[in-house]
Amino acid sequence: MSPAPRLPAVRALLFDFDHTLADLGSHVRWGDARRELLAWYEQRGVPREELGSGTVSLYARVAASGLLPEGALEATLRGAAKILGRYEGEAIPTTRLLPGVREALRTLEGSGRHAGVVSSNSREVVRAILEGERVADRFGAIVGREDVRLPKPAPEGLLLACERLGVLPGEAVYAGDNVADIEAARAAGMPACGVRGGDSSEEALREAGAVAILDGIEPLVSAVLRAASPERVA
Structure with a gap:
């Protein structure tokens, strides 16, 4: 130590x-959350090749990427935050x-x-x-x-x-x-x-x-x- x-x-x-x-993090279904996030980002026009790995880190990467116009980015991140929050919320009782x-x-x-x-x-x-x-x-x-x-x-x-x-x-x-x-x-x-x-x-x-x-x-x-x-x- x-x-x-x-x-x-x-x-x-x-x-x-x-x-x-x-x-x-031990109680969140990260795999399912990532798949839903990827589908959301692609729907919003974020190129898949720009997304990389991770799930929570994926949100931060898109936020800082400049890949979308400002207004579209804010709406995209709000939607992504709802997805992540839903999966994280499932883990409240066991965390x-x-x-x-x-x-x-x-x-x-x-x-x-x-x-x-x-x-x-x-x-x-x-x-x-x-x-x-x-x-x-x-x-x-x-x-x-x-x-x-x-x-x-x-x-x-x-x-x-x-x-x-x-x-x-x-x-x-x-x-x-x-x-x-x-x-x-x-x-x-x-x-x-x-x-x-x-x-x-x-x-x-x-x-x-x-x-x-x-x-x-x-x-x-x-x-x-x-x-x-x-x-x-x-």
């Missing part, structure tokens, strides 16, 4: 959702927090620091799962794909979460399991920690710029609490 990261005092911890806080997450969030809340979620999943689905697990009130910001024009690896979601929490990007740290998480954090101007067990290898996370690779969010919370206290917690 990597040593816990050395971090300056931070006022907010931001987290990816799937494979970082919860096991949503659970990952081991150690509940305890880490309790510790973080007791420190007076802010917590937020920035996810490429549906905000409505993320919130429903967090409410079902009775931890939604521990997050001052929950940002999903509906809330941004460009999903990760663009920094828009992270910057929006910081704005809602009343902190500067340099006063936050982000944790996620995917290279896109690390790239988004770097673009937003904050350090990022990779979380093992998700879509990206440890090597890929390091190459993307992760300051540490961790086995969950508990070591990150511990590292933040060891750092100097923030000057002000709103």
Whole structure:
């Protein structure tokens, strides 16, 4: 296991959702979702050869592609978001927090620091799962794909979460399991920690710029609490 990261005092911890806080992806019928997405994109005029692999990442790729005129792209992404949200929504009843997450969030809340979620999943689905697990009130910001024009690896979601929490990007740290998480954090101007067990290898996370690779969010919370206290917690 990597040593816990050395971090300056931070006022907010931001987290990816799937494979970082919860096991949503283990319960989604991704194959069916991808087939429906591909059919939708082709119907809307996106060339199949431009689509590539992945499912959630496919949404981000189309959003950033410039393959469609602005108005057509927005309508296409709204339709794609509905498809993804439907499949993710099916997994709400069976999705659970990952081991150690509940305890880490309790510790973080007791420190007076802010917590937020920035996810490429549906905000409505993320919130429903967090409410079902009775931890939604521990997050001052929950940002999903509906809330941004460009999903990760663009920094828009992270910057929006910081704005809602009343902190500067340099006063936050982000944790996620995917290279896109690390790239988004770097673009937003904050350090990022990779979380093992998700879509990206440890090597890929390091190459993307992760300051540490961790086995969950508990070591990150511990590292933040060891750092100097923030000057002000709103």
